[in-house]
Amino acid sequence: MISYDLAGKTALVTGGASGIGFATAKMLAGFGATVAVNHLPDDPRGPEAVDKLIDAGGKAIGAPGNVGEADDAERMVLQAVKDLGRLDLLVSNAGTPGTRRRIAPPELDLITEELWSLLLATNLLGVFRCAKAAAPALKAAHGAIVNTASIAGLGRAGSSLAYSATKAGVVSLTQNLARALAPEVRVNAIAPGAVDSSWMVEWTNEERQQSIERALLKRRCQPEDLAEVIVFLGFGAAMVTGQTITVDGGLTL
Numbered sequence: 708m709i710s711y712d713l714a715g716k717t718a719l720v721t722g723g724a725s726g727i728g729f730a731t732a733k734m735l736a737g738f739g740a741t742v743a744v745n746h747l748p749d750d751p752r753g754p755e756a757v758d759k760l761i762d763a764g765g766k767a768i769g770a771p772g773n774v775g776e777a778d779d780a781e782r783m784v785l786q787a788v789k790d791l792g793r794l795d796l797l798v799s800n801a802g803t804p805g806t807r808r809r810i811a812p813p814e815l816d817l818i819t820e821e822l823w824s825l826l827l828a829t830n831l832l833g834v835f836r837c838a839k840a841a842a843p844a845l846k847a848a849h850g851a852i853v854n855t856a857s858i859a860g861l862g863r864a865g866s867s868l869a870y871s872a873t874k875a876g877v878v879s880l881t882q883n884l885a886r887a888l889a890p891e892v893r894v895n896a897i898a899p900g901a902v903d904s905s906w907m908v909e910w911t912n913e914e915r916q917q918s919i920e921r922a923l924l925k926r927r928c929q930p931e932d933l934a935e936v937i938v939f940l941g942f943g944a945a946m947v948t949g950q951t952i953t954v955d956g957g958l959t960l
Contacts, residue, residue, distance in 0.1 A: 708935055711942050713740035717791040718941070719784065721745040721774055721837060722801030724752035726904030727855060730930035731798055731937050732756065736765025738938070743770040743787040745801065774801045774833030775825070784840035794844035796941040799834040800855040802873075804866035809910075812868050823869050830873035831880065838884050838894070846891040853940045854881050854896040855933075856951055858959050861898055874898075878951045885949030893948040895940045900955025902928045923957025 718735050722728040723744035732742045742760065746753025748771040760767035768790055772783025788794045805825045810817045834854050845852065859865025860874025877896060885894040901918035919927055936954050940947065953959060 711738045713738040716740040716795045717793055718796040719743040719787045720798040724750055724756045727930045727933045728800040729756050730934040734934045734938055736760045736767055741766040743768050743791055745770040775829035780836040781840045784837050788844045793848050794841055795848045795850040797841045797852045799837050801833055802830045804870050810867035818869050826869050826873045831876040834877055849891050851941045852894040853937045856896040856898045858898050858900045858955055882949045896951040897933055897936050898951050898953045899933050900958040904930050921958055923960055
């Protein structure tokens with residue numbers, strides 16, 4: 708793994724209390740960055756995540772707020788920037804499937820207006836809101852944004868067709884934010900495949916095994932696999948912008 712000297716750098720990671728978000732925050736803090744960990748205000752894992760990073764010798768602060776709510780998302784980002792003093796990297800990772808089991812494409816009756824509203828507000832609008840609020844600080848620092856999309860947004864069936872549509876939106880939004888914030892800010896995304904992390908969707912052991920067998924590298928991604936690419940896109944990859952990098956062990960191949 709590439710090592711980075713991020714002393715003096717800062718990052719805000721949304722959805723940073725668990726899974727890919729926490730792995731990214733941990734890696735950034737391990738390289739010396741000060742990390743603001745965003746989490747839902749009522750999620751006890753948020754303060755616990757901050758404590759874990761500090762106990763490991765890192766620099767971290769909490770940034771509670773719901774990216775799915777316009778005013779709260781803006782408030783959270785601006786407060787985090789104020790607390791950090793600057794912003795070099797925004798990792799827009801917060802998202803939700805909105806369901807505990809996979810909704811197959813033919814099950815249209817289960818795709819409700821409420822599900823659409825939740826997924827659009829969190830997975831797509833949340834990414835835009837945070838980018839818009841963070842843009843002045845990121846431009847001043849000549850920073851970067853890394854969004855979490857999904858292979859579900861690249862034509863694969865995800866937890867639901869609504870989820871897939873929001874992640875396809877993230878891919879498009881990433882390209883257009885790259886245009887909007889250039890030349891000062893680079894904007895990229897990752898598209899994870901099957902990941903072993905805490906997630907609302909309850910995959911069966913059979914589904915998990917199938918994802919391993921279909922992947923060329925014969926394993927499921929770990930959160931740290933995604934974190935490594937996020938950090939690279941954030942602090943390396945100087946000429947990469949507007950791209951969505953698939954990280955799935957060859958699952959889509």
